[in-house]
Amino acid sequence: MHRDPLPIHEIIRIVGKENTLTAPEELYCYGYDASKLRSSPDVVVFPGSVNEVAELIKLANRRRFPVFPRGAGSGMVGAAVPWNGGMVMVLTRLNRILEIDSDNMLAVSEPGVITGEFQQAVLRHGLFYPPDPASLQFCTLGGNVAMCAGGPRAVKYGVTRDYVLGLEAVLPTGSVVTTGTRTMKGVVGYDLTRLLVGSEGTLGIFTKIILRLVPAPEGVRTLMAVFPNLDGAAKTVSAIIKQRLVPSTLEIMDQATIKVVENYLQIGLPTQAEAILLIEVDGRACLLDGDVKKIGEICGQCGASQVEIAHTEAERERLWQARRAVSPALGQIKPGKINEDVTVPRTEIPALIRAIQQLAEKYDLTIVCFGHAGDGNIHTNIMLDRNNEDELKRSELAVEELFRTVLDLGGTLSGEHGIGITKSPFLQWEIGAEGFDAMWRIKAALDPLNILNPGKMFVPNRAFFN
Amino acid sequence: MHRDPLPIHEIIRIVGKENTLTAPEELYCYGYDASKLRSSPDVVVFPGSVNEVAELIKLANRRRFPVFPRGAGSGMVGAAVPWNGGMVMVLTRLNRILEIDSDNMLAVSEPGVITGEFQQAVLRHGLFYPPDPASLQFCTLGGNVAMCAGGPRAVKYGVTRDYVLGLEAVLPTGSVVTTGTRTMKGVVGYDLTRLLVGSEGTLGIFTKIILRLVPAPEGVRTLMAVFPNLDGAAKTVSAIIKQRLVPSTLEIMDQATIKVVENYLQIGLPTQAEAILLIEVDGRACLLDGDVKKIGEICGQCGASQVEIAHTEAERERLWQARRAVSPALGQIKPGKINEDVTVPRTEIPALIRAIQQLAEKYDLTIVCFGHAGDGNIHTNIMLDRNNEDELKRSELAVEELFRTVLDLGGTLSGEHGIGITKSPFLQWEIGAEGFDAMWRIKAALDPLNILNPGKMFVPNRAFFN
Secondary structure (H helix, E strand, O other), rough: OOOOOHHHHHHHHHHOHHEEEEEEHHHOOOOOOOOOEOOOOEEEEOOHHHHHHHHHHHHHHHHHOOEHHHHHHHOOOOOOOOOOOOOEOOOOOOOOOOEEEEOOOEEOOOOOOEEEHHHHHHHOOOOOOOOOOOOOOOOEEHHHHHOOOOOHHHHOOOOHHHHHEEEEEEEOOOOEEOOOOOOOOOOOOOOOOHHHOOOOOOOEEEEEEEEEEEEEOOEEEEEHHHHHHHHHHHHHHHHHHHHHOOOOOOEEHHHHHHHHHHHHHHOOOOOOOOEEEEEEEEEEEHHHHHHHHHHHHHHHHHOOOOOOOOOOOOHHHHHHHHHHHHHHHHHOOOOOOEOOEEEHHHHHHHHHHHHHHHHHHOOOOOOEEEEEEHHHHHEEEEEEEOHHHHHHHHHHHHHHHHHHHHHHHOOOOOOOOOHHHOOOOHHHHHHHHHHHHHHHHHHHHHOOOEOOOOOOOOOOHHHHOO | OOOOOOOHHHHHHOOOOEEEEEOOHHHHOOOOOOOOOOOOOOOOEEOOOOHHHHHHHHOOOHHOOOEEEOOOOOOOOOOOOOOOOOOEEEEOOOOOEEEEEEOOEEEEEOOOOEEEHHHHHHHHHOOOOOOOOOOOOOOOOHHHHHOOOOOOOOOHHHHHHHHHEEEEEEEOOOEEEEEEOOOOOOOOOOOHHHOOOOOOOOOOOOEEEHHHHHHHOEEEEEEEEEEEOOOHHHHHHHHHHHHHOOEEEEEEEEEEHHHHHHHHOOOOOOOOEEEEEEEEEEEHHHHHOOOOOHHHHHHHHOOEEEEEEOOOOOOOOOHHHHHHHHHHHHHOOOEEEEEEEEEEEOOHHHHHHHHHHHHHHHOEEEEEEEEEEEHOOOEEEEEEEEOOOOHHHHHHHHHHHHHHHHHHOEOOOOOOOOOOOOOOHHHHHHHHHHHHHHHHHHHHOOOOOOOOOOOOOOOOHHHOOO
């Protein structure tokens, strides 16, 4: 696309010199995200208002340079990584919670607010914002909305899209729209709000976000159950749901994960066990003890060899210790990993994990599975050394087979990470040529010059894949 | 658009003679919906498969005639009414529930299934499909998805969009797409599912619908409270929410409604009262009695002169009797009504109702307000005789002022009915020129020949407004 130098003076006239970075060492810092893909932009800007965002986008359309919006850069698929130069637009200066409307149970926030800080702020009003991506202590609401972030609590509470009531957004041609409502109901025109949620920065840049809130749960109870065999754990998940109990969290660790974590923590985890479930219930206080007891009984009936219920906050922390240690523990066994957040209907979890075990054997790889059993979202980590070409090749073949299996099981290639760059070669596998065509028509209609976050989602971006 | 006769022989070749209507008296029956707008099509077809739908749409693109999809025709805004001839496509032959997946708490249905029958079917699995439009005994799921139907339970459970996980749909050019997932999480590409929900038949025709289900509530409790003044009722709504109790239903009737219903039923309703609230809580059995008692106390503290709690199903029916009688009672006072489903943040309900009372006075009209106080969705009925030109004119002026007021209060022009024909002159008032432009670009990108349901939403369709 662009080859001409960017109009730096015009950019500075809009956002000010103090909000414009051009030194190579500064550009370098805004050239990557959690995918570890990397490419330096020509300029980084920090707009301070919706008007500045709109002016920058209009300038980009006039001068035809790409704009790559980003928040904290915690995304896993390269959606915030620039490509072929251009402008990175960082939204973190727009970091105010504008309003917490307790009576109407909603809040209006700017995109740069940290998700965890937002949750704390609304909690002080007895309100709860459930989406809880693992990065919540540093990721931003704008990024969460752009990627439709999920988290462990989705099994009970849904994901980001289920909480976004409306947006103020700058569209790819620089016009400013207000979408949605401040009410649960609203059916005036197309649902631009939900079209923009999860659009990965390709259809709009959010400058205000209206979020629905729910009453804060009065309490939470935590239980850990150890299963000698995987099917027992899977049966437990189904049996809990069959009892119409919906835990707020229903996490699973497979045997490979248990071994890795035990090797790291040395806390006596049962490495013979094929699975551990970590289950939480939350909600009205008077239900919690009964529900957690009933779930413990179900675990036992389904073959758990050990069930522990936390009675204190310290005990709860101890039960979470192993789950929280997964990521650092993985870092110890191999320098790299390919982390796929595939999702299948929860009844297909054992089929998925068995298929993954076979892939590990077939391709001689260490594959570690853990994640959100309640909603079928299993984080599948292929551990590797990217400098080992043979291992990398085998891993890529395993990923392709994994994706075929997931689609055969009625699942989706991404539950919460998105497409970005890393999954763009596989987009059509799931949505087909017709779905791709419809999505691309929408992109082209709203962004005729392909200004906003080009090279993502639609285009298998070979620049990043050697 | 089209002036040539429709290619009836080709149409019959696709759907069969027995599924094609061309006699004027038959066409007449498919020329209207609950808006009472009317216009006869050239042909009515009843396709029996996704392939037939796709073939018909491709034919319509080749021969350039408009297609007007519909279910039961229970919509309130004319979205299913044909215009300038063309083809009405009735989806009621696609009326099978294809799957109820109890373990994964979802169901797959064809669009022609009656909403109420679907609810009964899933209830037999202990599952619950909450959206409850007033027409649920005869409206179809396809129509509900096309219009994003709501209902009284939205205050706790949300609306149709909150339950649609995925779709099989025929797009306006005849291609068939599968959107969304069978899982709570799924972020692969743009959210075509939610773009299609509420698109009023202008962007796609649904042939399969994947619906999320929730555990059926174990019970329900019902309470009626009478308020000498409106502010007490409004304060009650806020106070209940402040206690973080979320009723499953929170209905209001204003004084005009109470008088009309009492005149109709003669059951001793307090016609001096400015408002009646009808409140239900549902959910886990052990919470219900405590919650309804607490809500009763809140009503008393906020100035209710009378609080009744139903202890039996018969008592519950009696409390609902007045609410259910509203529509037939309205039919007695005037031959016609303009029913607007405006929605405001729930804290603005008293301001809205007072403004409506002033409009009634200013324009010498009977305006009756009732509806869903919990989510701010107030059905505003201007009672009139459409043959009385002066009254009609005054009503139209009142509607315009009502809409301005609603937008000033941070509300939306339609909570659950949609735009269709009747609200199309006002679409831009809410979404602005920029929002309109974005929506129209999407429509034009997906439907370049404007085949699917033209003359709705975007175009103030003067043919119906003399």
